[in-house]
Amino acid sequence: MELYQYLLDEYGYDEPILTEQLKEKLQLNPSTLRQYIKRLADKGLLAKVQNGIYFIPKKKPMFGSAVLDTDQIMRKKFIEDRDRIIGYKSGTNFANALGLTSQTAAVATIVTNNASAAKREVSVYKKRFIIRKPRANVNKSNYKLLQVLDLLNNYEQYSEKPLEVAKEKILSYLEGVSLNEQEVKEYLEAYPIKTKLRVYELGLLDAIARRERVV
Known part of the structure; x- marks a missing residue:
């Protein structure tokens, strides 16, 4: 006991x-x-x-077995390891959370340091999830930037809105991210040229670096 x-x-x-x-x-x-x-x-x-x-179930159900919320399980296993951020939600459902699409994905995508392969599928209570390795090690300081870079890398696939319309939503989401210009450039190196061009087109590098200088 x-x-x-x-x-x-x-x-x-x-x-x-x-x-x-x-x-x-x-x-x-x-x-x-x-x-x-x-x-x-x-x-x-x-x-x-x-x-x-x-x-530990709080209450024993009258019928069947006690079950746990799948999002709780995935968050604990792939997104937050105690007080550390090790992953993030990606794909269509992240675009939906930003208000860039009305669509949602039946199979959610999570990008995590805890991935054992570049891409694999896991199931919990028969609910499926896609688990992907990140392009850079995920931590509390960079996870929002990496989420946005993944979004920009496949923007047409995930968003229903033009890129210029998404600018304010993306900048608002990145509010509070404190990375210097060199750090952002190092993360960008892990992404294709089209992603880098979109970052410069939206002015994300200047916006993040300017906030860091002010802080």
């Missing part, structure tokens, strides 16, 4: 518990941790999503 209390204190109810992260935190032998987790699951204290992903 000591492990259960630790999990309850550390994660609370209805929050994803990733055994890979837990193993690093507790410095436990993998087979020992699996045995502990299995005992808790057998007692109904932990609910299993799939191998390596569990949670």
Whole structure:
């Protein structure tokens, strides 16, 4: 029960518990941790999503098994690792969030440092997600810029609006990004020439660098 209390204190109810992260935190032998987790699951204290992903259910449903929100799981596994940003949402759904398209993608795309291949598909509760490797290592300082660069790289595919119409929305989204000109140029080097031209066309480099100088 000591492990259960630790999990309850550390994660609370209805929050994803990733055994890979837990193993690093507790410095436990993998087979020992699996045995502990299995005992808790057998007692109904932990609910299993799939191998390596569990949670403490707050309430036991009247019918069927307790389930966890898929977005919570994907965020914990691929976007936020404790206090670190390791990924971001991309593709059509990001363009939709910016108000650049009315479309949404049934299969969401996530770009993450935690990708094991350039592109692969994963499923949680039969809901599918596309997982991609980033062109540059993702962190809290650069993830918004990398999101925008990915968008600009395939702009016609994701947006229904002309690029000049998107300028204010993109600049507003990048508000608060603090990177110097050299840093932005280094990230740009990972992208094709068409992306670089769109960045210069929108004045993103000057806008970000100017904010950094002011700060």
